[in-house]
Amino acid sequence: xxxxxxxxxxxxxxxxxxxxxxxxxxxxxxxxxxxxxxxxxxxxxxxxxxxxxxxxxxxxxxxxxxxxxxxxxxxxxxxxxxxxxxxxxxxxxxxxxxxxxxxxxxxxxxxxxxxxxxxxxxxxxxxxxxxxxxxxxxxxxxxxxxxxxxxxxxx
Amino acid sequence: xxxxxxxxxxxxxxxxxxxxxxxxxxxxxxxxxxxxxxxxxxxxxxxxxxxxxxxxxxxxxxxxxxxxxxxxxxxxxxxxxxxxxxxxxxxxxxxxxxxxxxxxxxxxxxxxxxxxxxxxxxxxxxxxxxxxxxxxxxxxxxxxxxxxxxxxxxxxxxxxxxxxxxxxxxxxxxxxxxxxxxxxxxxxxxxxxxxxxxxxxxxxxxxxxxxxxxxxxxxxxxxxxxxxxxxxxxxxxxxxxxxxxxxxxxxxxxxxxxxxxxxxxxxxxxxxxxxxxxxxxxxxxxxxxxxxxxxxxxxxxxxxxxxxxxxxxxxxxxxxxxxxxxxxxxxxxxxxxxxxxxxxxxxxxxxxxxxxxxxxxxxxxxxxxxxxxxxxxxxxxxxxxxxxxxxxxxxxxxxxxxxxxxxxxxxxxxxxxxxxxxxxxxxxxxxxxxxxxxxxxxxxxxxxxxxxxxxxxxxxxxxxxxxxxxxxxxxxxxxxxxxxxxx
Numbered sequence: 001x002x003x004x005x006x007x008x009x010x011x012x013x014x015x016x017x018x019x020x021x022x023x024x025x026x027x028x029x030x031x032x033x034x035x036x037x038x039x040x041x042x043x044x045x046x047x048x049x050x051x052x053x054x055x056x057x058x059x060x061x062x063x064x065x066x067x068x069x070x071x072x073x074x075x076x077x078x079x080x081x082x083x084x085x086x087x088x089x090x091x092x093x094x095x096x097x098x099x100x101x102x103x104x105x106x107x108x109x110x111x112x113x114x115x116x117x118x119x120x121x122x123x124x125x126x127x128x129x130x131x132x133x134x135x136x137x138x139x140x141x142x143x144x145x146x147x148x149x150x151x152x153x154x155x
Numbered sequence: 156x157x158x159x160x161x162x163x164x165x166x167x168x169x170x171x172x173x174x175x176x177x178x179x180x181x182x183x184x185x186x187x188x189x190x191x192x193x194x195x196x197x198x199x200x201x202x203x204x205x206x207x208x209x210x211x212x213x214x215x216x217x218x219x220x221x222x223x224x225x226x227x228x229x230x231x232x233x234x235x236x237x238x239x240x241x242x243x244x245x246x247x248x249x250x251x252x253x254x255x256x257x258x259x260x261x262x263x264x265x266x267x268x269x270x271x272x273x274x275x276x277x278x279x280x281x282x283x284x285x286x287x288x289x290x291x292x293x294x295x296x297x298x299x300x301x302x303x304x305x306x307x308x309x310x311x312x313x314x315x316x317x318x319x320x321x322x323x324x325x326x327x328x329x330x331x332x333x334x335x336x337x338x339x340x341x342x343x344x345x346x347x348x349x350x351x352x353x354x355x356x357x358x359x360x361x362x363x364x365x366x367x368x369x370x371x372x373x374x375x376x377x378x379x380x381x382x383x384x385x386x387x388x389x390x391x392x393x394x395x396x397x398x399x400x401x402x403x404x405x406x407x408x409x410x411x412x413x414x415x416x417x418x419x420x421x422x423x424x425x426x427x428x429x430x431x432x433x434x435x436x437x438x439x440x441x442x443x444x445x446x447x448x449x450x451x452x453x454x455x456x457x458x459x460x461x462x463x464x465x466x467x468x469x470x471x472x473x474x475x476x477x478x479x480x481x482x483x484x485x486x487x488x489x490x491x492x493x494x495x496x497x498x499x500x501x502x503x504x505x506x507x508x509x510x511x512x513x514x515x516x517x518x519x520x521x522x523x524x525x526x527x528x529x530x531x532x533x534x535x536x537x538x539x540x541x542x543x544x545x546x547x548x549x550x551x552x553x554x555x556x557x558x559x560x561x562x563x564x565x566x567x568x569x570x571x572x573x574x575x576x577x578x579x580x581x582x583x584x585x586x587x588x589x590x591x592x593x594x595x596x597x598x599x600x601x602x603x604x605x606x607x608x609x610x611x612x613x614x615x616x617x618x619x620x621x622x623x624x625x626x627x628x629x630x631x632x633x634x635x636x637x638x639x640x641x642x
Binding site for chain 2: 015016017018019020021022065071074078082085086119123124125126127129130131132133134136152154155
């Protein structure tokens with residue numbers, strides 16, 4: 001997948017400069033892919049993704065509350081952080097199977113692949129407290145035909 | 156995104172600047188920035204002044220949107236921001252004015268140990284402490300709490316921790332709010348937040364959190380130092396931590412609640428992170444109740460960390476913590492909203508003070524201070540960075556008049572994390588600090604160490620100097636790290 005992005009001259013995700021915290025720009029050819037790359041991008045700030053094997057899988061669903069793509073993105077990243085903090089999980093691959101906008105709001109279904117934190121194997125580089133609404137954006141780059149998003153994490 | 160450079164700044168003194176009130180920018184009050192020309196320029200370039208302006212536009216703000224000398228770019232409020240809101244005047248409460256790490260703060264334990272007495276043992280001591288104090292995320296090691304005990308900590312704070320056998324009962328007197336904020340209601344804290352916090356009591360966390368063994372290197376005010384129980388070369392222990400995942404989640408949960416509330420109450424905010432609700436609204440009260448729970452958790456967290464520290468030193472030095480004089484000098488948060496009574500135009504008014512990256516600094520005579528400190532003023536703990544100094548200051552009368560009894564909270568970041576990571580080698584930094592400065596540094600992540608490098612922060616001496624020259628605090632003592640455990 002990375003190759004296709006490289007061919008298009010863009011990265012799936014990259015760290016952004018921020019005066020005090022940490023920013024992430026992420027891209028995707030679809031909204032599902034955009035959300036996947038946001039999730040994987042967040043974990044790439046936390047640990048070396050190469051060190052995380054996809055041994056455990058976890059299904060996840062989000063429903064309710066969110067009333068925009070930005071809102072459900074925050075809810076999605078918060079949920080991933082929850083599994084990191086409460087279940088001690090690191091995820092190297094996330095697959096967003098469904099991202100739906102309906103009259104009842106926004107919902108998402110995903111499968112996460114990763115393993116439990118093993119301090120001998122995984123270096124934890126950053127503690128992310130929360131994704132924030134500052135500079136939060138999701139937009140479509142019509143020229144390049146990709147979705148692009150930005151989020152700042154409080155660390 | 157911000158009204159960059161649309162505002163006008165006047166010099167009031169070399170250390171106090173006014174952002175002129177401008178209704179076209181939505182400002183209700185002026186901005187007051189305690190800074191010198193150089194740091195002000197930095198804040199301007201980072202566009203942090205725009206955040207001061209945005210806060211000045213919030214409903215019910217009283218007198219001014221303040222910024223302390225360590226001001227830097229935050230989300231919503233600037234870090235170093237202080238604002239008071241009046242419920243009688245439609246004043247609001249905003250999670251963005253407190254921050255994600257609710258009641259992030261500092262506790263200092265004093266001792267009767269002299270630095271020279273442990274200078275050959277410092278590496279062993281730091282190593283033992285590093286085993287006793289869980290740090291970093293995703294590691295566990297905290298005190299596991301049942302649902303009932305967690306609720307007890309959320310509603311009772313340090314009181315409950317004392318009941319569980321942690322700490323000294325004398326500690327309470329020396330903690331802001333005596334270790335327990337009123338109106339804390341665990342009902343208002345989500346299950347997700349509780350789950351995040353349930354295994355994290357007594358853990359340090361990471362980021363800029365740390366634990367240091369320090370020595371008093373210089374005493375500036377002998378009278379106040381005496382009141383605080385300080386002497387030259389004395390060993391102190393400083394713990395910098397907060398409410399961990401529980402507090403982060405409370406903030407995340409209520410930013411969502413407040414965005415809906417802002418719309419409902421017709422509060423226009425220039426930044427979603429500034430969303431808030433009137434203090435007397437159901438949403439405002441619920442947030443206050445949940446935030447107070449997180450603050451209680453944070454104070455109990457530092458209390459349990461102190462307990463673990465005492466235990467470790469008792470074992471290593473073979474004496475009781477009482478014998479070693481390991482008593483709490485003070486414990487204060489620098490991310491909080493709390494009810495305080497202040498004089499405004501000669502009248503006493505009950506206001507909700509927001510301090511985000513700012514420390515309460517009550518002057519002499521305040522009845523909320525323990526009797527031992529009442530003449531001296533409140534101890535203000537300014538954690539510096541690992542390579543230089545930390546400071547102990549005292550609150551002043553001037554702070555009461557000029558900044559609602561507030562001052563700075565630390566050095567304040569100067570270099571972005573990504574730049575620090577790129578330009579600083581964590582392992583080399585660790586070696587340099589050990590070899591050149593004689594400071595033992597224990598850290599899990601060299602990248603994390605690089606991000607917290609001394610050169611990534613403002614010059615602490617300069618920040619403290621501005622706070623002192625602006626009259627917001629008195630210098631009491633300068634503390635030098637002997638050993639650092641980086642969270």
